[in-house]
Amino acid sequence: MSAEIISRRLTAIDIRNRKGGQPVVSLTAYHAHTAAIIDSFVDFILVGDSLGMVMHGLETTVPVTLDMMILQGQAVMRGSKRALVVVDLPFGSYEESPQAAFRSAARVMKETGCGAIKMEGGRHMAETVRFLSQRGVPVMGHVGLTPQSFNTMGGFKVQGRDAESAAAVTDDAVAIAEAGAFAIVLEGIVETLAGEITRKVAVPTIGIGASADCDGQILVLEDMLGLSPKVPKFVRRFGSLSAHIEESVRAYAEEVRARTFPSSDNVYKPKA
Ligand code: KIV
Numbered sequence: 001m002s003a004e005i006i007s008r009r010l011t012a013i014d015i016r017n018r019k020g021g022q023p024v025v026s027l028t029a030y031h032a033h034t035a036a037i038i039d040s041f042v043d044f045i046l047v048g049d050s051l052g053m054v055m056h057g058l059e060t061t062v063p064v065t066l067d068m069m070i071l072q073g074q075a076v077m078r079g080s081k082r083a084l085v086v087v088d089l090p091f092g093s094y095e096e097s098p099q100a101a102f103r104s105a106a107r108v109m110k111e112t113g114c115g116a117i118k119m120e121g122g123r124h125m126a127e128t129v130r131f132l133s134q135r136g137v138p139v140m141g142h143v144g145l146t147p148q149s150f151n152t153m154g155g156f157k158v159q160g161r162d163a164e165s166a167a168a169v170t171d172d173a174v175a176i177a178e179a180g181a182f183a184i185v186l187e188g189i190v191e192t193l194a195g196e197i198t199r200k201v202a203v204p205t206i207g208i209g210a211s212a213d214c215d216g217q218i219l220v221l222e223d224m225l226g227l228s229p230k231v232p233k234f235v236r237r238f239g240s241l242s243a244h245i246e247e248s249v250r251a252y253a254e255e256v257r258a259r260t261f262p263s264s265d266n267v268y269k270p271k272a
Contacts, residue, residue, distance in 0.1 A: 007082075008082075009080075009081065009082055009083070009084065009115065010043055010044065010082065010083060010084040010115075011084060011115055011138075012084060012115055012116045012138030012140075012182040012183075013138075013182070014043075014084070015043060015044060015084060015182060015183050015204060016182040016183065016203055016204065018043070018204050018215065018216070019202065019203060019204045019215055020215065021215075023215065023216050023217065024043045024044070024183070024204055024206060024215055024216025024217075025041065025042045025043050025216060025217065026042050026043060026044045026045065026046060026206060026216060026217070026218040027042050027045060027046070027218065027219060027220075027221045027224070028045070028046045028047070028048040028050060028051075028054075028218070028219075028220045028221050029045045029046075029047065029076050029079070029080075029221055030047060030048075030051045030054070030055055030072040030075070030076065031072070031075055031076070031079065032075040032076065032078045032079030033079060034079070034221060035075070035076040035077075035078075035079030035080040035083075035085075036079040036080065038080075038083075038221065039079070039080040039081055039082050039083050040082060042083050043083060043084065043216070044083050044084040044085070044086055044116075045076055045080055045083045045084070045085050045086070046086045046087075046088065046118065046218060047069060047072050047073045047076050047085065047086070047087045047088060047112075047114070048088050048118075048220065049061040049064040049069065049088040049090045049091070049147075049148070050147070050220050051064065051068065051069075051072055052064035052068070052090075054220060054222050054228065055072075056068075060147065060150045060151075061090065061091060061147045061148055061150075062091050062148060062150060062151065064090040064091065065090060065093075066089075066090060066093045066104055066107065066108070068090070069087055069088060069089070069090055069108060070087075070107070070108060070111045070112055073085065073087040073108060073111075073112030073114050074111065074112050074113075076112075076114075077112050077113045077114060084115045084116060085112070085113075085114040085115060085116075086114065086115070086116045086117065086118050086140050087108050087112055087114045087116075087117055087118070088117070088118045088119075089101065089104050089105060089108065089117050089118065089119045090148075091148040094119050094128065095121070095125075097128075098127055098128045098130075098131030098132070099131075101119065101128045101131070101132060102131060102132055102135060102137065105117045105132055105137045105139075106137070109137065115138065116137075116138035116139065116140055116182065117132075117137060117138070117139060117140070118139070118140040118141070118142055118185065119139060119140075119141070119142065120142040120143075120146040120147075120148050120149070121141075121142070121143070121146065121172075121176075122141075122143045122168075122169070122171065122172020122173065122175055122176060123171055123172055123175040123176075125141075125176060126175040126176055126178070126179040127179070129141060129176045129179035129180055129181050130179040130180050132180075133179065133180030133181070133182075134180070138182050139176075139180065139181050139182065140181060140182060140183050140184070140185065140206075141173070141176035141177070141181035141183070141184040141185065142184070142185040142187065143169055143172040143173050143176065143184060143185070143186060143187075144159045144160065144169050144172075144185075144186050144187045144188050144189035144210070145157065145158060145159050145187045145188025145189065145209065146187070147187075156188065156232075157188070158188045158189065158190065158209070159188060159189050159190075160189040160190040160193040161190055166190065166193045169186075169189055169193060169197070170193070170196065170197055170200065173186065173197045173200070173201055173205070174197075174200060174201060177201040177202060177203050181203060182203055183203050183204045183205070183206055183215075183216075184197075184201065184203060184204075184205050184206065185205075185206045185207075185208060185218065186198075186205050186206065186207050186208070186210040186211075186214060187207075187208045187209055187210065188208070188209040188210070188234075189209070189210050191210070191211040191213075192211075194207055194210035194211035194213060194214055195211050195213035195214075198211070198213050198214050198215060204216055206218050208234065209232065209233075209234030210234075219235060219236075220235075223235045223237075224236065224237060224238045224239070225237075225238070225239040225241045226238075226239045226240040226241050226242055226243070227241045227242055227245075229242070
């Protein structure tokens with residue numbers, strides 16, 4: 001499957017079928033314009049609840065609401081044409097019961113038009129993953145470092161460093177794959193463990209702070225563009241947008257102060 005021969009929007013099934021094939025490329029986006037820029041380069045766009053930290057300056061993703069996710073999900077759907085759009089279910093909108101999760105997922109899918117949702121959690125969420133998958137909701141799983149559990153994990157901590165933790169992450173991934181998840185994000189886990197899980201589960205694994213052996217990779221767009229002030233070790237900055245923005249804004253400020261902006265090119269003249 002290549003970008004050249006697919007003109008319709010990709011689906012969860014297309015991503016599911018990429019297991020063991022060409023690596024799945026994905027990034028987050030929260031805006032229509034960034035979604036439009038990345039659309040032709042990625043297989044799926046995640047409207048991640050990291051928007052709480054990236055867009056709103058929150059310390060964690062815990063305060064993010066379903067309404068925040070829906071608003072940005074709508075923007076990303078408007079901006080993109082080809083990539084599958086996956087929207088995160090935020091903390092508090094799905095954990096209570098499969099029924100609560102279905103209500104939240106159905107709202108997100110109806111109001112944004114996205115093709116799938118993502119939810120964090122392993123064995124304890126397997127029943128919910130099955131409930132949703134059997135009722136028309138494609139579910140992307142997310143195990144390992146699950147940021148919504150910041151308060152119970154005691155911070156953003158790499159998982160799978162010892163045998164017990166590695167076995168727990170593996171069991172989590174296997175449980176949600178067997179429950180019907182079409183792909184699984186592996187976040188913040190030991191490199192060798194990510195490879196082992198990838199070989200063990202029948203659906204694509206999408207790594208972030210995991211391993212090049214995963215079936216695909218995801219990064220937060222602002223982190224890889226060099227727009228976020230602080231990034232974790234697993235991020236490579238492929239660009240330096242902060243410096244570019246600073247230079248542009250400095251030039252603008254200087255021109256406004258010197259009254260050289262706007263120039264005659266930027267103003268309207270009366271009809272001759
Ligand atoms: O919210 C997010 O951006 C995510 C990615 C880090 C996978 O869940």
